Amino acid sequence: MSGKLTLDPALIARARELAAWAAAPVVDLATAHTTVSVERAVLRLAGLTGTDPVTGGGTEQQDRVPWVNRVVDAVRDQVGLEHGVALPVWHALATGDGDLQALAEQVGAGTARFTVPEGAAADRAREAARAAVGAGIARIDANRARRDELVGTHGDPPRRPWIYLIVATGDIHEDIPQAQAAARAGADVIAVIRSTGQSLLDYVPEGATRTGYAGTYATQENFRLMRAALDDVSAELGRYVRLTNYASGLCMPEIAVLAGLERLDMMLNDAMYGILFRDINPRRTFVDQRFSRMVHARAGIVINTGEDNYLTTADAVDEAHTVTVSQLLNETLAKEAGLADWQLGLGHAFEIDPAVPESFRLELAHALLARELFPDAPLKWMPPTKHMTGDVFRGYLLDGFFNLAGALTGQGILLVGMMTEAVVTPWLSDRDLALRNVRYVLEAAGNLHEDFHPQPGGFIDRRAHTVLTEAVDLLERIADHPQGLIQAIADGTFGITRRSPDGGKGLDGVVVKAADHYDPATELLERVHA
Numbered sequence: 339m340s341g342k343l344t345l346d347p348a349l350i351a352r353a354r355e356l357a358a359w360a361a362a363p364v365v366d367l368a369t370a371h372t373t374v375s376v377e378r379a380v381l382r383l384a385g386l387t388g389t390d391p392v393t394g395g396g397t398e399q400q401d402r403v404p405w406v407n408r409v410v411d412a413v414r415d416q417v418g419l420e421h422g423v424a425l426p427v428w429h430a431l432a433t434g435d436g437d438l439q440a441l442a443e444q445v446g447a448g449t450a451r452f453t454v455p456e457g458a459a460a461d462r463a464r465e466a467a468r469a470a471v472g473a474g475i476a477r478i479d480a481n482r483a484r485r486d487e488l489v490g491t492h493g494d495p496p497r498r499p500w501i502y503l504i505v506a507t508g509d510i511h512e513d514i515p516q517a518q519a520a521a522r523a524g525a526d527v528i529a530v531i532r533s534t535g536q537s538l539l540d541y542v543p544e545g546a547t548r549t550g551y552a553g554t555y556a557t558q559e560n561f562r563l564m565r566a567a568l569d570d571v572s573a574e575l576g577r578y579v580r581l582t583n584y585a586s587g588l589c590m591p592e593i594a595v596l597a598g599l600e601r602l603d604m605m606l607n608d609a610m611y612g613i614l615f616r617d618i619n620p621r622r623t624f625v626d627q628r629f630s631r632m633v634h635a636r637a638g639i640v641i642n643t644g645e646d647n648y649l650t651t652a653d654a655v656d657e658a659h660t661v662t663v664s665q666l667l668n669e670t671l672a673k674e675a676g677l678a679d680w681q682l683g684l685g686h687a688f689e690i691d692p693a694v695p696e697s698f699r700l701e702l703a704h705a706l707l708a709r710e711l712f713p714d715a716p717l718k719w720m721p722p723t724k725h726m727t728g729d730v731f732r733g734y735l736l737d738g739f740f741n742l743a744g745a746l747t748g749q750g751i752l753l754v755g756m757m758t759e760a761v762v763t764p765w766l767s768d769r770d771l772a773l774r775n776v777r778y779v780l781e782a783a784g785n786l787h788e789d790f791h792p793q794p795g796g797f798i799d800r801r802a803h804t805v806l807t808e809a810v811d812l813l814e815r816i817a818d819h820p821q822g823l824i825q826a827i828a829d830g831t832f833g834i835t836r837r838s839p840d841g842g843k844g845l846d847g848v849v850v851k852a853a854d855h856y857d858p859a860t861e862l863l864e865r866v867h868a
């Protein structure tokens with residue numbers, strides 16, 4: 339797709355330079371702090387699972403308090419988290435009897451005592467923690483190798499963009515047959531969206547769940563069950579079917595770890611979504627995002643970012659440049675965390691009001707601009723939602739235009755639009771019709787993107803240049819501020835939503851690292867990245 343627009347290479351280089359400056363304060367913030375979820379993720383990598391069966395109090399498995407929460411909270415109460423959880427936990431293991439699970443049960447019983455070791459005792463705790471966490475990372479490495487092996491055996495989908503379909507009933511045991519049916523009907527990627535509000539839970543539910551609302555809880559067991567089911571259907575169909583979930587919200591690092599441990603293939607992962615649309619504290623989620631992206635980089639997981647959401651609250655024409663700015667910032671932050679171009683499913687969306695004159699040409703300009711700015715990224719192209727009216731016939735036609743735009747501009751991942759958007763949660767029949775729409779357009783268009791060359795200096799070319807220029811102007815304003823992106827969010831730059839650096843949920847879970855802070859997971863992940 340390279341070279342279809344007459345974009346100024348110097349302007350593109352300037353945009354990336356500014357994005358790096360604007361993102362620098364966020365990187366500094368993330369490296370100087372830890373969070374309760376990062377520390378819980380360390381314990382999960384070391385193999386601690388399960389919930390407190392006594393003090394959780396809930397009848398449902400997802401209502402019980404995970405052991406990782408109990409242990410991190412106990413360490414924080416007794417010695418603080420500024421040193422990290424690893425040193426006091428593995429020092430306690432070295433001076434006591436039993437394993438990590440037994441120590442967690444002592445925490446539940448109120449008998450565990452933690453101290454921060456020094457000298458030789460600290461060295462021994464570091465070594466033991468590094469070995470335990472290294473075993474978890476080795477499992478993630480093995481899963482990445484297994485994915486490569488299965489792709490080699492079954493093959494990738496025969497075309498791009500990959501067809502991405504959402505399945506989530508709230509009951510994992512209902513999700514599985516629906517996901518398999520969707521794969522047989524042509525879906526290449528199955529996304530299991532989370533139960534409403536899970537992003538605001540400061541713990542990860544446990545076990546196979548059947549009581550989600552408008553989505554299914556993201557748990558390690560649910561990940562395992564769905565991955566196994568899609569492996570079965572991959573063998574049946576002769577193509578590897580990918581699995582997606584959400585590493586966002588207050589437990590972003592932990593869910594990223596669970597995704598790596600259970601071989602998920604894609605994860606929605608963007609701090610901006612949680613900040614803007616779930617009011618999660620910016621400091622908390624940027625710290626969590628860096629750790630989660632290092633895990634995703636190691637696991638070979640493709641991340642999907644949430645720029646499409648801005649256009650549900652802001653005008654898709656007037657604010658198009660904010661999508662480009664966010665994509666550039668996400669690229670900078672992702673690469674700093676170790677992700678490669680092929681793992682950057684940067685988001686954008688088909689959300690211009692159809693009543694706007696030349697709306698389809700504008701959509702093509704925006705999509706082609708993203709494609710050319712990020713030629714090696716598997717861009718995630720989102721269908722119309724904001725202007726779906728409940729008229730299913732109009733909606734079906736609009737989705738067809740969206741699919742055609744995806745084919746013309748060489749998108750990497752195409753989320754299937756539903757004609758019943760804004761009417762009902764999709765029925766199986768709705769999904770089947772939507773998949774037929776996508777398959778028809780992609781098969782009929784074939785490699786039409788090879789023939790699509792906008793006129794140099796024409797409408798599409800000029801519009802793309804305008805959006806890029808506006809993006810550079812905005813990046814200059816962001817980069818000029820000492821707080822960079824953090825201040826831009828506070829000013830309402832993205833999605834016309836203002837979020838204070840000191841507001842939102844989860845700030846109390848952010849901790850400034852002490853000089854002797856030790857996190858074996860970050861140490862091992864950064865060592866590979868370096």
